[in-house]
Amino acid sequence: MGKIEEKLLLYKIRKKDKQAYVKAYDLYINQLYRFIYFKVGSKEEAEDLCSAVFLKAWHHILSNSLKDEKTLKALLYKIARNLIIDHYRRSKDRETVSLDNGEGGGREIVDEKQNAGQLMEARADWLVLETKLPELKDEYREIIILRFINQLSIKEIADILNKPKGNVRVLIFRALGALKELVSREEK
């Protein structure tokens, strides 16, 4: 979706157009799910949190809070981050949270359009990284997901994290360094 289309969608949502909001759901659900899933590590929890994010965002829009946000995407990510923090607080065993166990675990890699080769590749990459991502600091994991998995721009990440762009760049550099070190340690 182009930037203009996104802006049109945001405009319609600001006007409390429900159909436009459902369209935004279709547009952002995948990346938001990924973001939450990689942070909480459980498919069910990610789904629950995803639905909570979209519902809470709609209430924000109704109370005209969207005026403060530049994009709906930034609002959704911010709400997701807050809900994940609440989720961490609620779960006593936050430290032991890991991505679903087992090969492929509880998650499903679903993309009807992709061919079997890509699917296999994703599965293999997942196997390499699934153990490493949870080992990263929360801050680093978050920025890796946003930048390299969900492929957000530095500006978008800066908006979501409420940090200057320079800080975001430094954070990305450090997070990538930490992940590289973890993976190379595994290889040895």
Place this chain on the structure above:
Amino acid sequence: MDEKALLKKLNNLKNIQPDSAWKSRYREVLYSQISAGSAANQPESNLKIIWESIRPREIFVELAKPVWLTGAACVLILTVGIGGVYASKNSKPGDSLYIAKIISERTQLAMTFNEKDKAKLGLEFAANRAKEITQVLKDEGQSDASKEKLENLAKNFKKEISQAKNRLTAIKSSGQQAKDDEQVFGANLGKNDQRMEIAEPVKPAEPKNDGSKPAGEQPAAIATSTQANANQADKMLEEAEKMFDEKNYDGTINKLEEVNKVINQSANPLIGGDDNGQVKGVSETATSTK
């Protein structure tokens, strides 16, 4: 694993997506959740949204803002300026607005380029000083504080009068110059006529019987009257000065007004009179004899 390979692997992780059945199921749930409790909004067309986003009226207002602001600032400055000048008209030395009065007088003088008008303004300002003296005397009497003000005002009065005198002298000399010029010009016109008559004899022009003076004599007569008026104004100024010295301020003011009237009556050909047309007429008559 190098950085490129790592990034590729991370990029491949974007294929991880939620269950499509859950996605479509929750889409319906979400729609029903957001529809509950609020009236459904009519979806708007993209064109309407783009038109509303552009908002030509707002753009116009936005662009016109500097113009409005400048205009408003100009009006404000003018209002304050004109109001200040009017308010300062009756001020006297020591008043906060007196400086505004003096500045407006100086500005008026600087904006006037005609010697006659300058002389008139000078007399007006001298009359103002005299009025201020009467005001100071009325309000403060002959106290020590007022003494200094009165001295300054008297000094300023004398200065204005002497400047007015200088200007009158300039007017007189320019009148004399005009008189001389007209005589020379008239004489030349006669010579031209003579030469033309030799070249092509024509009937001598019949003298006009409209009772007007001959063209060459008229400007000279005006110049003489200007000089006479200037002399009279000069005399009256001296009288006004004398009255001022005798502390007859009301008499001084009246005298200065009379001087102004005399200057108004004087017609100086070099100071915007109608006489240039007469001279032009003479030259045209000379040309027509060809």
